[in-house]
Amino acid sequence: MSNKPVKTLANDSRPQSGKDLQRLANDGGLLLHYVARHGDLSIDADIAMGIARANEKMGTKYWSTEDEIQLLHCFDRLAKQVYPVTVESIKAVVPNVTDGKASFNGAARVITWYRRYTVLTLICLLAFQMFYLFGHSLTQTLVKSLPQAEFPLSQDLEANYQLLKKWNGIWMFGQEFQFNTQTNTESELEYQANLISAQSVLQMLQNYVLPLMYGLLGAFIFVLRSLLQQVRNLTYTASREVGYRLRLTLGCLAGMITGWLLKPEMGDMTLSPMALAFLAGYSIEVMFTLLDRLIDGIRRNTDTTVSSQPKTRS
Numbered sequence: 327m328s329n330k331p332v333k334t335l336a337n338d339s340r341p342q343s344g345k346d347l348q349r350l351a352n353d354g355g356l357l358l359h360y361v362a363r364h365g366d367l368s369i370d371a372d373i374a375m376g377i378a379r380a381n382e383k384m385g386t387k388y389w390s391t392e393d394e395i396q397l398l399h400c401f402d403r404l405a406k407q408v409y410p411v412t413v414e415s416i417k418a419v420v421p422n423v424t425d426g427k428a429s430f431n432g433a434a435r436v437i438t439w440y441r442r443y444t445v446l447t448l449i450c451l452l453a454f455q456m457f458y459l460f461g462h463s464l465t466q467t468l469v470k471s472l473p474q475a476e477f478p479l480s481q482d483l484e485a486n487y488q489l490l491k492k493w494n495g496i497w498m499f500g501q502e503f504q505f506n507t508q509t510n511t512e513s514e515l516e517y518q519a520n521l522i523s524a525q526s527v528l529q530m531l532q533n534y535v536l537p538l539m540y541g542l543l544g545a546f547i548f549v550l551r552s553l554l555q556q557v558r559n560l561t562y563t564a565s566r567e568v569g570y571r572l573r574l575t576l577g578c579l580a581g582m583i584t585g586w587l588l589k590p591e592m593g594d595m596t597l598s599p600m601a602l603a604f605l606a607g608y609s610i611e612v613m614f615t616l617l618d619r620l621i622d623g624i625r626r627n628t629d630t631t632v633s634s635q636p637k638t639r640s
Contacts, residue, residue, distance in 0.1 A: 541581015
């Protein structure tokens, strides 16, 4: 009969439990260092003594259940004292120094990513904005002169028209309109086709593309500002990254909703719709709160109307 000791669940869990306690003691020391380095907090002597004794006794024959309970109690009190700063947030923000070299942590990589794509979004937005303004200026000049235009066009109108064709060629990838007619009205048809297509593209940019990009830029600015505050206060954690990514999507949607609700007439390019799209992307909570209130108001009015109608007797 074998005399080997029988493995039990309790015996198997002891090594893992020891690792968890060692990690807890190390995290307690990390929180103590944080408290010591910030003048607005003070170290409780009992908490510091309990964590220090745990680090000293752990792994020796003097370690007991009472020491484990004392460690858990001290760590709980310390975690409540430094909240909202946590062990996870400190590790995510404070760089790890190994052999005199600091390694990049999670917060640094996230800030670099958002900063890079914020600049990229801003550059794309400026490109689309300048493209829109240039096409809008050319289109307005030709629209005003359309009723009095005679073919062949004057030099000024011909110059504007040729520039508009080049402008259309950008989004048409170098293609031009081709007509099968061989009459004298071919040039006039081409003139009208280029003008109508330019107006359609401008309307699409004004109502959809630009509000979406302004909303996205507003969301990026909010995320960068939030990251700055959280890194400064040592409250950033990796779990916040999911919320930030979702906020970018919601910022785009909020900007597009603003473009749908506010559609100025063609040619009236004011700052208000784009500014509202930016604000909607920056503060999506306000945008969706207003939508919720609007829907609740419509629902209440509908319920009131239905309840006020006289019931017909059968």
